[in-house]
Amino acid sequence: MVRLAYALFPASLLLAGCTSFSGAPDPVITVAQADRMVALYPPDAVIAQLATYETDDERTTFRNRVVSAYLMASDAKYGQFRRDISKNVKGGNIAFDLATLGLTGLASRWTSAAKDLAASATVLGGARASLNRELYFERTLPTLLSLMDSSRLTVRSDILKGLSEPESLYTMQDAFSDLWRYQSAASIDGAIQQAAAAAAEEAKQAKLDYSKAVALCEVSDELGKGRKDIMRAVEKEARAAATEPDAAKAAEHRAVVQKVAVATGMADAEVAANEQATNSQLRAISDYLLTVCSPETLATFRSAVTQAGAQLP
Amino acid sequence: MSDDLRQVPGNSLDRITRNVNNAELHRRLNSENDPERPCLSTNGGKNYALFETDVDTPDTELVILPAPAVPPDGSTAIGDGKLTIGGQRIKVTAFRLP
Numbered sequence: 246m247v248r249l250a251y252a253l254f255p256a257s258l259l260l261a262g263c264t265s266f267s268g269a270p271d272p273v274i275t276v277a278q279a280d281r282m283v284a285l286y287p288p289d290a291v292i293a294q295l296a297t298y299e300t301d302d303e304r305t306t307f308r309n310r311v312v313s314a315y316l317m318a319s320d321a322k323y324g325q326f327r328r329d330i331s332k333n334v335k336g337g338n339i340a341f342d343l344a345t346l347g348l349t350g351l352a353s354r355w356t357s358a359a360k361d362l363a364a365s366a367t368v369l370g371g372a373r374a375s376l377n378r379e380l381y382f383e384r385t386l387p388t389l390l391s392l393m394d395s396s397r398l399t400v401r402s403d404i405l406k407g408l409s410e411p412e413s414l415y416t417m418q419d420a421f422s423d424l425w426r427y428q429s430a431a432s433i434d435g436a437i438q439q440a441a442a443a444a445a446e447e448a449k450q451a452k453l454d455y456s457k458a459v460a461l462c463e464v465s466d467e468l469g470k471g472r473k474d475i476m477r478a479v480e481k482e483a484r485a486a487a488t489e490p491d492a493a494k495a496a497e498h499r500a501v502v503q504k505v506a507v508a509t510g511m512a513d514a515e516v517a518a519n520e521q522a523t524n525s526q527l528r529a530i531s532d533y534l535l536t537v538c539s540p541e542t543l544a545t546f547r548s549a550v551t552q553a554g555a556q557l558p
Numbered sequence: 559m560s561d562d563l564r565q566v567p568g569n570s571l572d573r574i575t576r577n578v579n580n581a582e583l584h585r586r587l588n589s590e591n592d593p594e595r596p597c598l599s600t601n602g603g604k605n606y607a608l609f610e611t612d613v614d615t616p617d618t619e620l621v622i623l624p625a626p627a628v629p630p631d632g633s634t635a636i637g638d639g640k641l642t643i644g645g646q647r648i649k650v651t652a653f654r655l656p
Contacts, residue, residue, distance in 0.1 A: 453601075461607075464580050469580030480584065480614050530584070
């Protein structure tokens with residue numbers, strides 16, 4: 246138990262040391278300062294005070310002052326929210342990484358506590374995985390934050406457009422409603438919904454059906470060259486059939502293609518009567534060749550192609 | 559002519575390039591460069607190549623490079639796409655070598 250405590254000591258130092266890690270400078274306007282500004286303008290008091298102004302200009306000026314304060318408070322809190330997320334993810338990962346490295350490194354040198362150290366390293370590794378799973382946005386975080394930024398900007402532009410109108414056209418109540426939308430736009434849940442909707446739209450627009458795609462096999466360069474040699478030889482026969490003016494000789498070339506097609510398992514292949522039928526046999530041969538992934542299979546097929554009359558290099 | 563979409567194995571650009579080259583049998587990598595039907599694409603972490611079929615096997619090789627890429631001497635661009643390499647999605651361009 247004592248040895249375990251020794252083992253965890255350096256890790257705890259690392260973890261503690263990283264709690265102040267931050268990926269952004271401290272804000273000029275703090276959340277507390279912004280809160281104090283907003284505290285001057287509780288919504289019900291604002292509505293009441295607005296009613297005391299006689300001209301639209303006075304109401305517009307007051308509305309803009311109030312909305313600016315709320316925008317600043319909302320921005321300050323959003324900034325704090327972003328910094329907290331960033332700090333938690335980056336700091337958490339680095340702390341856990343360093344702690345894990347520290348523990349496993351020590352384990353190799355400090356043999357008396359090796360087992361305890363290795364055990365605690367495993368625990369920390371698992372803890373980080375758990376943390377990331379819970380937060381689930383180490384990789385998607387930047388995307389979610391971008392979506393939140395985008396949503397906030399959209400609402401903000403609505404608000405700024407409203408502020409250019411007199412209060413009679415963009416009332417204080419309208420502004421409060423938009424301010425509510427503005428703060429609601431900074432939501433992980435909302436961003437995930439947006440991302441899911443975008444992904445669904447992307448999938449809908451996709452023109453490729455991945456579900457029907459057949460996987461290629463990996464082959465050596467030598468086997469790849471062997472397959473191409475066969476394919477080119479058969480294509481050469483097909484071209485010769487298409488350009489040969491003598492019908493009998495053209496039929497001989499087509500017969501070569503047909504025999505190779507039969508060797509692929511295309512049992513019902515007959516000597517092609519036209520170019521279209523030859524192309525169909527060429528396609529079958531090429532599809533078959535893509536499934537030839539071993540030298541032995543290629544050698545057997547190569548033998549059949551030679552017997553069919555194709556000239557192989 | 560028609561299309562043939564194939565899943566391409568390989569966890570590096572070199573291996574994917576080799577596998578696409580070896581698959582150009584009476585087909586060649588699609589050169590339409592249509593963003594909705596890219597010649598190289600990724601889905602669910604797997605990589606795919608779109609081939610034009612019923613065309614003679616190309617006499618030359620192709621190479622796939624991370625975008626933006628300097629075209630190899632004498633090459634012609636086939637098309638752009640995205641691939642997942644080592645868990646990262648990267649933009650790529652395929653070139654036909656002379």
